[in-house]
Amino acid sequence: MTIHENGSGWIVQAADRQLEIDPNTLVLTLTDTTAGRSWATVRGEDHILLRTAEGERLVRLADAAEKTFEVRRSGYYEGVYATLSGFPDADGASGAAQRRLSVRLSVLLYTHTGELVCELHPLERDAGDIVHIAWPAPFGFGGVEPGQYTVVPMMQGFLVPADWEGDLVRYEDGLLHGRDAYMPWWGQTDGEHGYTAIVDTFWDAKGRFDHAPRQHSHFGVRWLPSLGRYDDNRSVRYRFGPKMDYVEMAKIYRAYAKSIGRFRSMAEKIAENPRVDRLRGAAVVNTLIHFYAVPESDYYDPDHPEKNDERHSFALRAEQLAKLKDAYDGPVYVHLDGWGQRGYDNLHPDVLPPSPVNGGWEGMRLLRQRCEELGYLLALHDQYRDFYHDAPSYGAEQAVMDRDGNNELCTIWPGGAHHFLSASLAKGYVERNYEQLEAESVLPDGAYLDVFAVIALEEDYHPVHPMTRKQCMEHRLSCFHSIRSRGMIVSSEEPVDWAIPALDLVHHGPYARNPNPGKGPVVGIPVPLFSLVYHDAVFLPWFPGEGEWGIPPEDWGFLHGLLNAGLPCLNIEPTDAEIALARQMSELHNRVGCMEMTGHSFIDGNLRRQRAVYADGTVVEIDLDTKAYAVRYGEETADVRSPRL
Incomplete structure (x- = not known):
């Protein structure tokens, strides 16, 4: 691994990765030399947003009058440590007592993983006047072509093709630790080559997705102060590579979650608390007292x-549950x-x-x-x-x-x-x-x-x-x-x-809709990103009706529940049709509920026909238009065209 300055910028070379850092624009260019593909950050998109008496003011990092760069290396990375200061009109934005604004950054290339890791280091002053620091700038496709899309983990997850003109949430500063992002990562691919971005320090981070059809799709991170200060490092890492579709991105994040102890399987949870095993295949009955x-x-x-x-006595609910037992012979979670x-x-x-x-x-x-x-x-x-x-x-x-x-x-x-x-x-x-x-x-x-x-x-x-x-x-x-x-x-x-x-x-863990997270038109192209990462780490119930919260409005919820091998939801006084659906979901969940979803795809490229694969080889296929579905357990096949509820 080598690092040097060539007169126009810094070059870090490691195996099949080359990182270029432009000291004037702060543009980062990562080249996969084997694949012959480069990704560059968007010039001018990294900035500091300041709060002033006159309102908010944006200061671009590249406009710093003073920039110093030093080599930073260890046994597993090499890169550049930068100090930026002398920002126009940025010092003392909230009063003369503020010390001079100086921003310190590291851009590192890891030898053993090929990852690009970008760190924002603590500020040596209060940050009460800083709304956020946006760095590094988003990577861009470098031109819009067929096959390009962005992967967004909002709720269960969705894809946004570069030419997408449908309904889309304007992902304005979505926090990377809530409904705006069940998981703190995103990714982009040009159809052949892509990257996965993972935010290590997600608790003080927002993500912003800016999409203009056929023009650009930019997803970047914005670092927030913590109780008015930047006292800790903020870190985001990028993994680049060929054949990086949304399934591969999800699996990269799954491996990362395991490596930091965030992944804990249902098998482990059951071993700790055997009562949890009784959830397998259980119908979830939501009911109200008052x-x-x-x-x-x-x-x-x-x-x-x-x-x-509205009142329903405990005794009434006890009576209804006893009747439910006569009608439904499966396990139940009330x-x-x-x-x-x-x-x-x-x-x-x-x-x-x-x-x-x-x-x-x-x-x-x-x-x-x-x-x-x-x-x-x-x-x-x-x-x-x-x-x-x-x-x-x-x-x-x-x-x-x-x-x-x-x-x-x-x-x-x-x-x-x-x-x-x-x-x-x-x-x-x-x-x-x-x-x-x-x-x-x-x-x-x-x-x-x-x-x-x-x-x-x-x-x-x-x-x-x-x-x-x-x-x-x-x-x-x-x-x-x-x-x-x-x-x-x-x-x-x-x-x-x-x-x-x-x-x-x-x-529940359903798909995003707009403008209400669970109501309105569906956002982007729904894909089960969360299930691809965590299916075997937490149990998700799915509501089997149509028009359910978080289910695409034209879809039958049962099919999404089946595809994701989730737990069935069941009314306390169900119809025969509801019972039949719950039994099918229960059987599938009982078999694969504690298994990894290993794959997801669109059958013959049709977005309305989907396939999910589980670790034991179980395959679930659904057709959202015809309401047909098939479940294959090895050689055993159940293929049914079901009536709508």
Whole structure:
């Protein structure tokens, strides 16, 4: 491996990789010398966005008046360390007390992997005036040609061909740790050669996808300050190579997730907690005890007051589950909503005692006992983020505080006005509540901690309990671990991958739609990126109807559930048709639910006909137009054209 300066820039050479760094424009060019393909970053797209009294101001990194470059090397990489300063009108943007702005970067080529690794190093000053630092600039196709596409891991995932003119979310600064990106990576291919970009330090990162049909498709990372500072390295890595389609990209990320301990298989989780094994092939029954909306809630319906107070007793649900047992002979996981003292999304975190108007402690014991008799798993829908003003434990000093010293107010959910409980304080409430449930002999088989694995990681500027985004992640994980330590199944809303080691199950992990994430036209070309990475690491239920949240509006949800070999969702009082579909999904999941999805493809290039392959050779094929599907277990084939629900 060699590095040298040739008068016009720096050249790093390693085996079949050559990296060029232009010191004037900061353009990076990576060449695969074997394939004869080069990828270059877009000139002028790396910048600092500053906050000033007059508004936001963009300063380009290449405009730094002073640039110094040094060789940086170790036993496994070589590259360049750069210091940039003297930015026009950038110093003292928030006052004379600010020290001079100096940005330090490293561009490294790894000898053993061929990866390009780009690091942003800590700033030696406060960053209260910095909105973000966008670096490195996005790589570009270098001209639009057939076969080019961008791979975006928003929700389950989608592809955007370079000439795509359909509906598309403007991926404006999407956080790389929530619904905007279940996984912190993206990729691009020209049909023959491509790259996969992985953000190591995703908690302080956003991604921006800018697509102009037949002009450009740019995806880049933007680094955020953490509690007003840049005290830690930010890092993104790129893997380049031939034949890098979206399946290969997903497998590259899967290997990366394993290498850092983020991947934890269902086999490992079952070995730790045998109760989790009872989820295999289980039908997920979502059911409600009490829905109550206060007048100031967005859910309140003044024209139909009866809809604001919907009640179903614990005894009624126990009776319905007994009847379900007679109709459906498979395993069942009961997800219980609205079981708390004033119903769904009310009074959190003070949900105990269980709904007094629907049976209280005795009613809940009855339901718990009935589930045990039926062999059903029982899990509670719970919440430790929304912090309701009328909850007995409420106190503004426990809420998340923003950089201006304010607590964000929300009134969307049925319980009305609430702030957000700092994640640093959540575990104490989790432990308090589940110790009381255990003391009352109603400890469930599992707990669903709502929104923790989908809502963006939060900063807290409160002087008593300050919290970075990374610490927020750690606090949420500690709540999941507390549930697991009690021998319970752990679940949350959606499968954001930082939570995968702690989760057994999520509510769903569907495809992105626009403008609402789960409603409206589908975004791009849906592909099961998440399943290609994590199918055997967490169980995903799928709703089998048409027009379901997150299912392309023209599609039958059952087919996507079958393709992804997911758990079936089932109504507590199902029709015969729903039962028949649940049985088919249950059989497939029972066989391959703990196996890797090894491949996905479009049959004969038809986007409406798809094939998924699993580690034991099982093949699932679907036709979204004709509603036909086939499942092949080795030599055994089940081929059915099913009626629509």
